[in-house]
Amino acid sequence: MKRTLMAAVSVTAMTAALAACGTGDDGSGSSGGGGSSDSLTVWLMDGSAPESWVTELNQAFEAEHGVKVNVQIQQWDGIQERLTTALSEEGTVDVMEIGNTQTVGYANTGGLAELDAFADQPWNQNMLAAAEVDDTLYAVPWYGANRVVIYDKKIWEEAGAEVPTTRDEWVTALETIRDNTDAEPIYLPGQSYYVLGGFIADEGGSFAVEDGDAWKGALNTPEGQAGMDFYAELQSFSNSPKDNDEASPQQSIDVVPGGNVASWIGLGWEANGAITAIEEAGDEADFGYFPVPGKTADQLGHVFLGGSNLSINQRAGNPELAEEWLTLATSQEWAQKFVDAQNGGVVPNRTDVTASPEAGSFAEAMVASADVGFLPPLTTGWANVETVPNPIKELMTKSLNGDDYASSAEAADAEITTRINRE
Template sequence: MRRKLIAAVGAAALVAGATACGTEGGSAGDGGKKTLTVWVMDGSAPEPWSKELNKAFEAEHKGVEVEMKVQQWNGIQERITTALSEDSPPDVLELGNTQTAGYAVTGGLADLTPMKGELGYDQWNEGMLSSAELDGKLFAAPWYAANRAVIYDKSVYEEAGVKPPETREEWLAGLEKIGEKTDKQPLYLPGQSWYVFAGFLWDEGGNLAVEKGGDTWEGALASDEAAAAMDFYKELQSHSTAPKDADEATPQQSTDVVPKGDVASWIGLGWEAGGAVAAIEEAGDEADFGYFPIPGKTADQPGHVFFGGSNLSVSERSPNKELAQEWLQMATSEEWMTKYAEATEGGLLPNSPAAQVDPAEGSFAEAMVASAEVGRITPVTPGWANVETDPNPIKTYMTKVLEGTDPKQAGKEADEVITERINGS
């Protein structure tokens, strides 16, 4: 997940003094000491948590030093692929949750299946767990996740007499009212925000692609469920002046659109909310945002959301595999995940609901946590990364439907591309 999440939710600074990339691996040092090398991504590990964790691990493992190396998301897949193919790869690696299956299928990750009980497998968030497994085997431990929520301007909602909704119907009615009673854009929603669409699709019981057996997958956007999800997306998008042929990053909604002041609400991640607040304050104004979960079809459950996040894995070729597994076990335990949630001020979801801390009332984190039990990820298969390659067929599908193409026809065209790509043809 290419996001500086910790900074966005006001957590502590990143791991200090760590070097950038490098593919040297685990055993090193003088006097018989061993160095355990851990790669973490920029924005994932708050410094106080990392220092305390590594100090505790080193105290239990005399002669071992943990060296964390911070990596940048840009170009990380190539660097990890190279590192895993070498004789001395990093011992432990943070992997994006949609990337893990791709590395597992190459044989580069250690099989952690025998450690399920020790790792607390049964206590993990089900929405995060799926990304850590492939073909019935466990290749990672979920670490953290984050999801989107609705961010709204409190003053505009108050002016229109609108309260945060609990259902889709209330949401649409509120947007209509804002359009009638204020001069603001009720909702900024670009036509290609496909992570948002995915949540609506899961609400309808559909999926982006389905497994047909024999390691074969096919696209599933020509379905009735996808058509229903796009119908709702289209209703929402009718309250927006955002382009139908662009996503939330073109232009970046949090820093290039929202700070201009004519947006009543939008859908984003915590780091985006933080970025908007910073941009507004830099311009000399004051942001007064409220947050609510993306509403579901009924009030008893919020809408499904995409979980962006990371897992922790052990390299198959790690020269310190047993130590690496022990470090991973400690780092992802309920004790240390609770500390992690505290260090991120509740702004990231830990791998276990039991480790979740109560977020501040009225915070983005509070709205995000409310959707945690209905978080999901994209289909877990090594070929999924090919689907997201530009031009992303899901984005193309969405634009076509918004511009008037029949959803079933647009879905059929998208499914042909998805099926070819996901199966690696």
């Protein structure tokens, strides 16, 4: 049963260094009113879509329907509060972009319209899971993005390290760099828990699992232990403190440009940020990219599949017009144009859309991992797990510091179970 619109829902949206874009307001969150018989209001997030794509799409829509599309660009910072307000008012916004791990929470609160009319489209199945609740569609996938391994070509060449295709080869490459250079083989923060989640998924595990009508933590398992063991093996090649995450210090800006780092795991916007910082310092960046390796050469490692969905406000001023806009924006034609405008740098939302990124690019490595993307538990209560102090991050630091994994994981599972089942 849907619940009263909650005060806030966590945002875990991982974007892919997409160009800032759009028309409309400055992102302050002022709505300017929702749709009417002759207008439609659409909220898109800063950096999600190229301005050229937005402009061309809306020109086509306006020509066909004789209405004005008012696109308002929103900032990720504080978006949950603005969305919560907009979804509780009549006619504030018609169509909105929502981070994929947000969608279930807002659907459960009654804020989003049902979109079962869109269910028969050839959506990317990994993305579709974040748009459904109890087999009912409350959003449609728009794009995905995930992490890859970013490496310094010069350091790897100096060490004689080869790009790996398996976990074992990855470790061998790091050992080669350690033994033949003075570089840090990999920068891996102690609490990069989405990276850990991929390793646990490689083992067939998850952060939490359904338990009847509820959820329970699932870290004190053989799968959780194996995922943490591999994380610890990689982290042993890093100089990073065991109690920090990738946001503090910010790895792409604060660590990589100022250090002698041979490799790191990051997103597209982080790679671009590091390149910019290095060039501004008067140096030249020469990065290579490869997907996170799996246990065997025929299976890439799992990676958190971030991204965004598009939804319609349950209280939209013009729901019929909103459906028409959403139909056009996510059609095969316009979805392909969207991917092309990103130079293949996003994971397509549809199986009949292809991404053709440049050879050797971040996008090429990212798209290769799209079929093995994973998501955290898709439930409203997951927002409670991610709040500080995050029990998964605390477990990681304890384990890296030599504490008994089973007892630490048991405590983390108890906290996850309590939080994830909280309204």
